[in-house]
Amino acid sequence: MKSYVLSTASAIAVCAAGAAFADGHAEAEVLHYWTSGGEAKSVAVLQEEFAANGGTWTDMPVAGGGGDAAGTALRARVLSGNAPTAAQIKGPAIQEWFQEGVLADISSVAEANDWANLLPASIAAHMQCEGNWCAAPVNVHRVDWIWANTEILAANGIEMPTTWDEFNAAAETLQAAGIIPLAHGGQAWQDATVFETVVLGLGGAEFYQAALVDLDQEALTSDTMVAVFDQMRTMRGYVDPNFSGRDWNLATAMVMNGEAAFQIMGDWAKGEFLAAGKVPGVDFTCASTPGDGYLYNVDSFAMFAVEGDGKAAGQELLAELIMGPNFQEVFNMNKGSIPARTDVDLSGFDECAQISAADMASTNDGGTLMPSYAHGMALFGAQSGAITDVVTAHFNSDMSSADAVQMLSDAVANSQ
Amino acid sequence: MTRWLQDNMPKIVLAPSFIAVMVFVYGFIAWTAWVSLTRSRLLPRYEIDSFIQYERLAASPRFETAMTNLFIFGALFILISMVLGLLLAILLDQKIRTEGAIRTIYLYPMALSMIVTGTAWKWILNPELGIEVTVQGWGFSGFEFGWLVDPDKAIYTVVIAAIWQSSGFVMALFLAGLRSVDEEIIKAAQVDGIPTWRVYSAIIIPSMAPIFLSAFIVLAHLAIKSFDLVIALTGGGPGYATDLPATYMYAMAFSRGDIGQAASSAMVMMLVVFAIVVPYLYSELRTKDD
Numbered sequence: 001m002k003s004y005v006l007s008t009a010s011a012i013a014v015c016a017a018g019a020a021f022a023d024g025h026a027e028a029e030v031l032h033y034w035t036s037g038g039e040a041k042s043v044a045v046l047q048e049e050f051a052a053n054g055g056t057w058t059d060m061p062v063a064g065g066g067g068d069a070a071g072t073a074l075r076a077r078v079l080s081g082n083a084p085t086a087a088q089i090k091g092p093a094i095q096e097w098f099q100e101g102v103l104a105d106i107s108s109v110a111e112a113n114d115w116a117n118l119l120p121a122s123i124a125a126h127m128q129c130e131g132n133w134c135a136a137p138v139n140v141h142r143v144d145w146i147w148a149n150t151e152i153l154a155a156n157g158i159e160m161p162t163t164w165d166e167f168n169a170a171a172e173t174l175q176a177a178g179i180i181p182l183a184h185g186g187q188a189w190q191d192a193t194v195f196e197t198v199v200l201g202l203g204g205a206e207f208y209q210a211a212l213v214d215l216d217q218e219a220l221t222s223d224t225m226v227a228v229f230d231q232m233r234t235m236r237g238y239v240d241p242n243f244s245g246r247d248w249n250l251a252t253a254m255v256m257n258g259e260a261a262f263q264i265m266g267d268w269a270k271g272e273f274l275a276a277g278k279v280p281g282v283d284f285t286c287a288s289t290p291g292d293g294y295l296y297n298v299d300s301f302a303m304f305a306v307e308g309d310g311k312a313a314g315q316e317l318l319a320e321l322i323m324g325p326n327f328q329e330v331f332n333m334n335k336g337s338i339p340a341r342t343d344v345d346l347s348g349f350d351e352c353a354q355i356s357a358a359d360m361a362s363t364n365d366g367g368t369l370m371p372s373y374a375h376g377m378a379l380f381g382a383q384s385g386a387i388t389d390v391v392t393a394h395f396n397s398d399m400s401s402a403d404a405v406q407m408l409s410d411a412v413a414n415s416q
Numbered sequence: 417m418t419r420w421l422q423d424n425m426p427k428i429v430l431a432p433s434f435i436a437v438m439v440f441v442y443g444f445i446a447w448t449a450w451v452s453l454t455r456s457r458l459l460p461r462y463e464i465d466s467f468i469q470y471e472r473l474a475a476s477p478r479f480e481t482a483m484t485n486l487f488i489f490g491a492l493f494i495l496i497s498m499v500l501g502l503l504l505a506i507l508l509d510q511k512i513r514t515e516g517a518i519r520t521i522y523l524y525p526m527a528l529s530m531i532v533t534g535t536a537w538k539w540i541l542n543p544e545l546g547i548e549v550t551v552q553g554w555g556f557s558g559f560e561f562g563w564l565v566d567p568d569k570a571i572y573t574v575v576i577a578a579i580w581q582s583s584g585f586v587m588a589l590f591l592a593g594l595r596s597v598d599e600e601i602i603k604a605a606q607v608d609g610i611p612t613w614r615v616y617s618a619i620i621i622p623s624m625a626p627i628f629l630s631a632f633i634v635l636a637h638l639a640i641k642s643f644d645l646v647i648a649l650t651g652g653g654p655g656y657a658t659d660l661p662a663t664y665m666y667a668m669a670f671s672r673g674d675i676g677q678a679a680s681s682a683m684v685m686m687l688v689v690f691a692i693v694v695p696y697l698y699s700e701l702r703t704k705d706d
Binding site for chain 2: 069071072075078079093096097100186188241242243245381382385392393397410411414415
């Protein structure tokens with residue numbers, strides 16, 4: 001027994017020493033939640049590139065809960081003083097982790113590769129912690145998309161709506177024709193997704209910024225916000241009665257097979273259409289939701305403070321590869337999003353992605369490139385959660401818009 | 417030495433589990449209580465900052481819904497499970513031939529995990545897949561049964577599924593209780609010509625009081641801990657209409673990075689459990705002393 005314990009202990013010591021002295025050899029342990037088919041394939045691209053550059057990649061995929069499980073695993077690792085080299089974290093959560101004092105500085109890589117000029121300014125801001133670069137962006141998902149069944153629109157003489165009034169008129173026509181106007185899944189985050197596109201559409205980018213990014217009480221209780229909730233109530237009439245709890249991809253399927261005409265969902269919905277062999281512009285149409293602006297959802301890897309030259313080298317290599325043009329192109333073609341860096345050649349991408357990239361550039365210039373609140377890009381979890389609670393409570397009951405606005409203002413105040 | 421070992425063996429054997437319980441149960445309760453008094457967000461922090469989390473909890477309409485749901489769910493679930501369980505037990509107690517088989521059938525739902533129960537009932541109650549469509553298919557086109565997607569009634573679907581799961585277990589408890597009543601008393605009553613329902617209501621059921629208490633305690637803690645059933649059946653929806661304190665706590669701790677809220681709601685849940693268990697322990701211990 002004693003000798004067994006001794007030999008095990010020495011074996012562990014040898015392993016530890018081996019790891020510590022394996023310097024000069026880039027290694028990275030990467031915690032992520034890209035585990036579904038297309039996503040896993042996308043992350044494998046990065047893995048291969050990392051290995052081709054002489055690095056050792058330790059994969060730590062954690063499935064479940066849209067990243068909740070990965071977040072829990074990450075917290076456990078950080079609390080036990082054993083942080084991974086890099087972890088898939090996005091938006092303000094990067095700043096939250098930075099405030100906990102556990103992130104690394106990768107400014108040397110970022111500056112050597114001129115990230116500041118390659119990324120849209122507002123996206124670059126997410127990747128910086130008090131002026132230093134601490135995370136690398138992978139992709140840009142656009143959230144404010146409206147997807148439509150082209151055939152249904154043609155048969156009913158409907159154009160893609162460019163204002164919410166046009167959308168309502170189109171929905172009335174479709175309803176009269178016996179078609180479900182809006183395919184929707186009654187899950188809180190889906191309600192929030194629709195809500196934020198309506199806020200952007202009815203209020204404009206400035207109002208969106210004030211209400212959902214700065215949490216300005218005046219904006220939250222304004223007449224515009226009442227109008228937003230009115231529009232949500234109107235749209236509640238355009239979904240089918242059985243929408244509660246439906247997954248977003250089932251709602252996409254409803255548009256695909258002609259049960260419903262529209263869906264408001266981020267561009268991951270495109271992946272569903274493409275996987276079913278549908279052709280953009282022929283079988284389905286993509287357009288930004290009514291109104292000006294662009295809501296982005298950017299996936300990124302935050303780099304954690306780790307010890308050992310091997311890990312530091314791995315971190316730098318990883319950051320460089322993530323922002324590399326090759327990975328950005330291949331990964332995003334697989335995933336349905338667009339590259340975060342603006343200089344990638346988009347000729348191989350489909351027309352929806354090209355629209356997305358063109359709009360990202362123009363809204364960046366026009367100052368209407370906004371972070372998606374519903375997908376955790378604008379606010380801390382507690383605050384966005386508080387807003388989502390009100391949105392979903394309003395959408396799923398007969399609450400009046402005035403009550404909803406009051407509740408929204410209380411909930412936001414209570415979440416700070 | 418052997419003498420000393422003999423005397424102290426029980427203590428030595430019990431010590432590891434005692435220490436484990438002290439640390440992993442009471443230690444973590446204390447830790448949660450501490451964290452519930454801080455402004456912890458993504459990671460726990462330890463600077464105490466008054467009762468801010470409890471104030472936020474009190475101001476949260478979602479937690480209010482969760483507590484209301486807990487009382488609706490708890491009351492209906494415990495009451496109906498007990499009544500149904502008792503009724504089934506009495507019917508089974510009539511010395512019927514296939515008792516063994518029937519008892520097994522009623523007890524089997526207990527063998528399923530709540531996730532399975534929740535998923536199965538989700539399909540049964542789904543208006544487009546389950547009962548509603550089936551009955552409409554039989555020609556009753558006006559039939560509607562959309563409780564699952566109705567925010568005001570969805571909590572009752574959770575009650576239905578939970579009762580289906582647990583009433584067989586309560587039945588088994590009561591059946592054991594019925595069997596433990598002294599045959600002689602029952603026979604004496606029958607000789608006196610007392611009708612069967614009076615035998616049950618005046619003799620058998622009153623003598624089963626401890627069983628009622630046990631059933632109540634088991635069901636009450638099941639109700640307060642309920643989590644997986646809600647997650648599988650409704651996911652807390654529509655909106656947050658079927659949230660329970662346990663699902664609220666989960667959302668705060670794991671989805672929202674608001675550990676302070678999660679800890680304070682966990683403390684509130686624990687107080688609810690105490691409110692039920694402490695009087696029970698008190699009455700138990702007192703009778704032992706008598």
